[in-house]
Structures are given as C-alpha cells and as structure tokens.
Amino acid sequence: MSNLETSLQTPPKRLDLTAGYDVERVRQAFPILAETIYGKPLIYLDSAATSQKPQAVIDAMSRFFLKENANVHRGVHFLSVRATEEYEKARAKVQRFLNAEHVEEIVFVRGTTEAINLVAQTLGKTQVHAGDEVLISAMEHHSNIVPWQMLCEQTGAHLRVAPIDDAGELLLDELERLIGPRTRLVAVAHVSNVLGTINPIQRIVELAHARGARVLVDGAQAAPHLRLDVRALGCDFYALSGHKMYGPTGVGVLYGRRELLEAMPPYQGGGDMILSVSFEKTLYNKPPYRFEAGTPNMAGAIGLGAAIDFLGELGAEAIAAHEQTVLSYAQQALAAVPGLRLIGTAPEKVGVLSFVLDGIHPHDIGTVLDREGIAIRTGHHCAQPLMQRFGLAATARASLGCYSTEQDIDALVTGLAKVRELFQ
Numbered sequence: 001m002s003n004l005e006t007s008l009q010t011p012p013k014r015l016d017l018t019a020g021y022d023v024e025r026v027r028q029a030f031p032i033l034a035e036t037i038y039g040k041p042l043i044y045l046d047s048a049a050t051s052q053k054p055q056a057v058i059d060a061m062s063r064f065f066l067k068e069n070a071n072v073h074r075g076v077h078f079l080s081v082r083a084t085e086e087y088e089k090a091r092a093k094v095q096r097f098l099n100a101e102h103v104e105e106i107v108f109v110r111g112t113t114e115a116i117n118l119v120a121q122t123l124g125k126t127q128v129h130a131g132d133e134v135l136i137s138a139m140e141h142h143s144n145i146v147p148w149q150m151l152c153e154q155t156g157a158h159l160r161v162a163p164i165d166d167a168g169e170l171l172l173d174e175l176e177r178l179i180g181p182r183t184r185l186v187a188v189a190h191v192s193n194v195l196g197t198i199n200p201i202q203r204i205v206e207l208a209h210a211r212g213a214r215v216l217v218d219g220a221q222a223a224p225h226l227r228l229d230v231r232a233l234g235c236d237f238y239a240l241s242g243h244k245m246y247g248p249t250g251v252g253v254l255y256g257r258r259e260l261l262e263a264m265p266p267y268q269g270g271g272d273m274i275l276s277v278s279f280e281k282t283l284y285n286k287p288p289y290r291f292e293a294g295t296p297n298m299a300g301a302i303g304l305g306a307a308i309d310f311l312g313e314l315g316a317e318a319i320a321a322h323e324q325t326v327l328s329y330a331q332q333a334l335a336a337v338p339g340l341r342l343i344g345t346a347p348e349k350v351g352v353l354s355f356v357l358d359g360i361h362p363h364d365i366g367t368v369l370d371r372e373g374i375a376i377r378t379g380h381h382c383a384q385p386l387m388q389r390f391g392l393a394a395t396a397r398a399s400l401g402c403y404s405t406e407q408d409i410d411a412l413v414t415g416l417a418k419v420r421e422l423f424q
Contacts, residue, residue, distance in 0.1 A: 021318045027403045029054040029310070040373030043411045048193055048352055048399030049377050050243045051224060053307075057247055060306035061299045072298055073272055073289070087298050090305030091288075094253050097308045098238060099229040102258050107288040108301050111252035112220040113143040115239035116187070118254055118291060119216055120147040122264040124185065127214075130156030133183045135213070137162045137170055137199070138389050139192040142382040144218045148187060157184070164389065168195035168344040176207050183213045190222035194383045194397065195344030196352030198226070205234040214260070220244050220252075224401065225323060225350040227316035230255050242300060246402075247307030251300030254291070261287035268293040319402045326400055327351040330409045337416050339424075343395050351400025354381075357416070360423045362396040368422060372415045 027033050030052045035042045044052060064086065070079035072087045095103045109115045128134065134148045138161055152159045160183075162175035170188075179186065186208040191198050201217055208215045216237040222228065224245040230238050238255040242248055256264075266273055266284055270293035275283040284290050311319070330353055334340055339358035357365060366378035377397040380387045387393060398412055 021314075021322045023322060023403065023405055026314065027405075029056065030403055031055055031058070033403060037373040037375075038371055043372075043374040043408050045398040045400070045404070045408060045412060046375045046377050047224070047401035047404070048221060048244070048397065050249065051246045051401050052403070053248070053303075054246055054310050056310050057303045057306045061248060061303040064299045064302050069299075071295055083298055086302050086305075087296070090301040093305040093308045097228065097311075098253075098255050099231055100255055101231060104287050105255055105258050105261065107254040107256065107261070107291045108296055109239075109252050109254050109291075110250055110297070111241040111243070112218055112239040113241075113252075115237075115252055115254035116143055116216065116218065117147045118267045119237050119239075119256070120151045122267050122291075123214070123260065124148075124151040125155070126263075126265065128152075128155050128157045128184045131182060132157040133160050133180065134158075135160045135162060135175070135178055135183055135186045135208075137175070137188050138164045139168065139170070139195055139197065139386050140187075140189055140383070141193050141218065141220070142384070143220075144187050144189060145385065148185075158182075161385075162188075164197075167346050168192065168197045168349075169346045170197070170199050172200065172203065172207075175204065179207055179211045179213060181211070183208070183211055185214045185216060187216040187218070189218040189220075191219075191225065191350055191352075192344065192383075192386075193221045193352065194354050194381045194386055194395070195346065196221075196349035196354075196399075197344060197346040198222070198348040198350060201233045201235065209234065221350070221352070224311070225320060227320075236260055242304040242307065245304075245307055246310060248297075248300045248303040251297045251304050253304075256287070258287065261291070264291075266293070267291050270294045272296075314402060322402065323351045323400050323404065326404050326406055326409065327353075329406045330398070330400070330412075333409050333413050334416075337413060338420070340416070343390055343392070351404065352397065353399070354395040354397045356392065356395055357419065360419060362394045364423060365396045365416070365419050368419045369412070369415045372411070372418065374412055374415050376412075 032052050068082045070083045072084040091106050092103055094106045160178050162178055163171050205215045214236040217235045219238050219240045223240040236257050241252040273285050273290050273293040275285050341356050343354040362378040379394050
C-alpha cells in the first residue's frame, strides 16, 4: 500500500482550537507554506488571487480519484452511485455554508465568472430589454462588468455605474439615485478585490427591491473572510469561487432563489440538463441540473465541500478576528514606509492592501519581493476602470488569508526597504 493510500485511510486530523486561534497550527494544515522560494521561506500574500489549499482538501480530491471516480447522475453501478452521493453531499454543504433555503438553489459552475455570465445570459436575456438599465459599481472586477456590457449590447439596455469616494467606499446615496424605474438588475461586489471594501449588501438589496430590481452579489472575495447568509442579505443571486476559499480551481457556485431559477432558461445544452430529447423537442431538467450541462467537476465539488468543512472547523468569526488583527498591524506598518500610499482605506474592509511606491513601478516591486520569497500581486487586478478612478495603471497588492501572520508583514516591510534601496 502506498503512503498516499495509507494517509487517505487515516481520519483527517482536526485542528484543536479550543485554546483560541493558533495561526501556527493553522499554517501546519497547508503543506505549501513549508516550501522555500529562491532558498528563502515562502511568504504568501496573494490569497485574493487564489488561496492555498489545506491537506484536507488535497486528501478529499485524492480520495475521490483513488476510491470513487465515476461519472455522476448517469450510472447504476457502485462507483457511480458513490460518486453521486459525494457530489450531492458537497452541494448540501454549500447550502448550509450560504444558509440557502433549498439545496436546489445551489448550482455548481466553474467559478464566479461563469456564475455571473449564466445570470446575464438567462435571466438577463429574458428580463432586460431595450431601454432598461443594469447598475454596477465603480469597484467591480471585470467579471462583473463585461458580462453586463455584453448583455447591454445584445439587448439595447444601458449600463449605469455607481461611484465611489477616495477611500474606496460606495456612495450609497448616488447608488440609490441611480436605481430608477428602468433598473432591472443591480450587480455589486460584496468585497472589492482591489480595495478590500465591504459593501453594505443588505441596504443595497433593500434599495433595489423597493424599485423592483433584482440583485446579484459577487461574493468571490467575501466567501473566505465573512460569515455568509443569503437569506439575511436578501439577495436574489450570490456567486463565489472555490479557489478563493481554500478549495480547488475550476469550481464555483451560483446561488439563486428557487423561483427565479425555475423561471430561467438553460444556459448551455448537453447531458444532464435534459429530461428527454427528440429531434422535434427537448424537455429540460429542473434546477439546479438545468444549469449543469455536461460532466461536472466532480472532484472539484468534493474538494470545495472539504474546504467548507475546514472553514467551519476554524469558525468564520475566529478567522475574521485573526485577519483583522493582522490587517490592522499591516496598515500601521505600511503607513510607516516612506513614499508608500495605500489605495483603499474604507473603515469596513478585509485583508486586502493595495499600494503604490513613489517612482517605482508595481511590477518592479513584485519582482524584487519575489526574489525574497514574498508572493504579492501586481497589475490592474482585473479592475481597470477602478484603476482609472484612482489615476493609476497598476498597484501592488498584498492580501491576507487565515494563515497570514504579523511576521509575514514584517518580511514584506523589510522587502519593500530593499525595493527602495534598488530604485531610489
């Protein structure tokens, strides 16, 4: 028996956090954090781009391929039945994670991008017409801009943009003013991937629903940091990506209220989204299967379920408290770096720190830090309109996860001192 098979037969170790949040114990759950880069310990500060994966997620996906691999919903043999059970267990875990009312409201997709495109090309095409309006905010990721631009081009609708202030906060009065009688949908990020700003989703939903508009929330950056409750938020749709929340890439979720999903046409055609097919007519399956054409990412869904278990073990409140402590430390430490300017200073934010250094291109910052073993993100972060709002082409961005420490921030500050020595 291989070492891997032996490890998979051993029940996963639970993190003992009874004495409080122990970040060093949390870090031990992530094998990659023991790696070295150019001979130096890895300092991973790019979790907003993709989070690292705990051993429990890696093991869950390995176990599927070793012990359960078969197609779901299609076979009567043992492996297919087992795979289907595990796949649907993962769906139920997502339902509980989001506090959705019905498991049928959980659609597996490739990620937040596909979830938003799905809504744009189904509900959008049936309920948005010439002269109607779709409202977004100035802090959106391209994935929550481009699908609505495409829809507006296809239908003759208009895209409206709610502004933000210099701190990176949404101007709620302006957003309310922009919700008019022709507004059919409001699509807004729960958390900005550039600024870290947490938007007041409940209030936005109240304003939109009062005018008869639907609300889609891009939750990609919120899922790893906040406790989510779609019923409390009141939104009509919520989208998230597994790889941002310690799960695998290539899998995500669209939550949609059941009555809306039932009224929406299919997004793609193929296997598993049908009840019957003839050359004359096809009858479509019920949600969520109506929107899951083809063989799904079964291992990805199971890995996402394992990530949700892991997050539940840590506790949303404990994660948030730890990250806020590190964020506060980082804000003070970076504010003391000569020539550094933070972009995004809203009082309500998660651990995302975008910044610029006077006279030094962000790509140069990232390259020098990389040689020190420090991984950050540089560029426009798929948010070019937001960059333009601040008069920038790019920023450097350090982003935190459940495994981030104050020592990581110290290393970043030391690395930035080396950047300044080289370029000034």
